[in-house]
Every structure is written in C-alpha cells, then in structure tokens.
Amino acid sequence: MTTNALPLLQPETTAPCCPPLSERPLTAEEAERTAVMFKALGDPVRLRLFSLVASHEDGEACVCDISDVGVSQPTVSHHLKKLREAGLLSSERRGTWVYYRVEPSVLATMGRLLTRSTPA
Numbered sequence: 758m759t760t761n762a763l764p765l766l767q768p769e770t771t772a773p774c775c776p777p778l779s780e781r782p783l784t785a786e787e788a789e790r791t792a793v794m795f796k797a798l799g800d801p802v803r804l805r806l807f808s809l810v811a812s813h814e815d816g817e818a819c820v821c822d823i824s825d826v827g828v829s830q831p832t833v834s835h836h837l838k839k840l841r842e843a844g845l846l847s848s849e850r851r852g853t854w855v856y857y858r859v860e861p862s863v864l865a866t867m868g869r870l871l872t873r874s875t876p877a
C-alpha cells in the first residue's frame with residue numbers, strides 16, 4: 758500500500774505588522790489592517806472566544822471546548838469566522854471537529870503594537 762503525504766496548508770492570516778503606536782504614526786495601510794483586528798476584538802463574545810483559545814491548554818482549542826459562551830452554536834461559528842478573517846485565529850478540521858489556535862506571532866505583534874517603544 759502506497760501512502761502519499763498531503764501538503765500542509767498555511768492558514769490565510771492577515772496578522773498585523775505595525776510598529777508600536779508610540780514609535781510613529783501608522784500608515785493608512787497599517788491602520789486598515791490594525792483596525793480589522795481591533796474591530797474583531799471589539800465584540801465581547803469574540804473577545805471571550807479569543808481569550809478561551811489563547812489560554813487553552815496546548816495553545817489550541819476544539820470548538821466543542823469553547824462553545825459555551827452564552828450564544829447559540831451558529832453564532833459561535835460566526836464569531837470564530839470573523840476572528841479567522843481578521844487573522845487572529847487559524848483553524849484545522851480534524852474529523853468532525855474544528856480546532857482553533859492563536860498563532861504566537863499574532864500575540865507578539867499585538868503586544869508590540871501596544872507597548873511603548875524604547876529609545877535606542
């Protein structure tokens with residue numbers, strides 16, 4: 758029996774890539790990308806889902822583990838989709854479940870963006 762390895766798909770993310778806000782004004786393009794991220798996190802349910810994934814053991818969470826946030830399952834799916842579209846989460850289907858993760862680079866970039874730059 759011959760087995761073929763399937764190629765790994767890279768998640769389509771739009772991770773923010775901007776300097777700290779205290780370093781220099783954002784360009785129009787940087788502001789657009791960053792606004793998408795903050796807009797996605799501006800909803801309390803999305804912020805809660807994001808924190809559930811980010812703080813979950815092993816850095817990833819099955820949708821079955823994070824769906825109890827006080828809204829229906831279709832609404833949870835909608836919010837998770839918005840977080841993925843904003844580049845804040847990536848996902849992978851495993852059988853019937855979807856697993857979500859926050860890429861470490863996203864958290865690092867978010868932290869850098871809101872940190873005061875230090876003079877060299």
